[in-house]
Amino acid sequence: MAANSEKGYEKNRANLGILISFFKGYGSKYNPINPLLKISALEILDGKAAVEMKSVADALAPYAMAVDAREEAFAPLNKLTTKINYALSSSGLSKKLLEDAQTHIRKIKGTRKSKKALDAFIESTHEGAKTTAPTDTNQPKQISNSHLSYDNRAENLYALGTLLQSEPAYTPNEVELQTGTLLTLCTNLKTLNKNVNDVFTPLSNARVKRYKLFNDDVTGLCDIGKEAKNYVKSVFGVTSKEYKQISKLTFTKA
Incomplete structure (x- = not known):
């Protein structure tokens, strides 16, 4: 109020x-x-x-x-997903998995799909393209309020974590990017969401x-x-x- x-x-x-x-x-x-x-x-x-x-x-x-x-707890999510982008760019993953991962990442960040940005990212992860992932300046800037809800962001982080967990080639050395860490973070975020809902009533x-x-x-x-x-x-x-x-x-x- x-x-x-x-x-x-x-x-x-x-x-x-x-x-x-x-x-x-x-x-x-x-x-x-x-x-x-x-x-x-x-x-x-x-x-x-x-x-x-x-x-x-x-x-x-x-x-x-x-x-x-x-x-x-939610504040670092955008930076975290940017780091995941970089990890994906060097993992040699399939185009389909990259597309699915980008869908969840966009929803976590609250951005809409930009075909050029997505294609540039996917191309950068495959043979014959540049070896670096796109920078934040290449990401679409539109913000979708529905995607920015805390519940949706936590659910999409969970979906991203389980997606990457199913891919053996995704094995980053950085602990914060590992699927176990992501899923633990997701559990914590869901708990914090529930806490807010409980005291709001x-x-x-x-x-x-x-x-x-x-x-x-x-x-x-x-x-x-x-x-x-x-x-x-x-x-x-x-x-x-x-x-x-x-x-x-x-x-x-x-």
């Missing part, structure tokens, strides 16, 4: 607290017939708002930690409850705050000092 929205909840609740303080100062003159606008009801509403906001904050902390851990539920408390029609904090202001305006008048005290307090729905 956007930072501005989070601040909006804080401001709405703070403004309700200010209203309550002023209303108490009005004494018996503040006597609405609507039970939702009575000071005791407003104080209960303020307490509920505090509970729901704390629930979101408590759920947000483990979610943020899980997201950070996942981002840190309570956060989402907490946000839903907070949203309803603040934004429901009639009974939500924002509508009640506006109605309380209208009541003061009706009792004291729009030009009264009492109304001017609260006129600039806003209640904005998310």
Whole structure:
């Protein structure tokens, strides 16, 4: 959720607290017939708002930690797949396997197929062509959002690892490029994805409850705050000092 929205909840609740303080100062003159606008009801509403906001904050902390851990683990994937490209270029693998590997690598990086770049890479791995793999500058630049999802990237890394594991000719000396390492990394990435999903559920539920408390029609904090202001305006008048005290307090729905 956007930072501005989070601040909006804080401001709405703070403004309700200010209203309550002023209303108490009005004494018996503040006597609405609507039970939702009575000071005791407003104080209960303020307490509920505090509970729901704390629930979101408590759920947000483990979610943020899980997201950070996942981002840190996924960050090196593009460089890793570039290194795999170089390893493939010197392994003498079949054109079909190279094509399949490139499909998974593109999905891990979130790039779309570029025929010229792919053909140049395949040609570079076979007899009669240059012996070096294409550099990153030769790779297509378009980013596919669907391919960049964490789940998809982990699944394509697993598919790449199992594909290379099935090819006896792929035997790099570098440990980080070996299929066992790749598959272990994939397992770790999937675990991190699951961790994020697990902690997102309570956060989402907490946000839903907070949203309803603040934004429901009639009974939500924002509508009640506006109605309380209208009541003061009706009792004291729009030009009264009492109304001017609260006129600039806003209640904005998310």
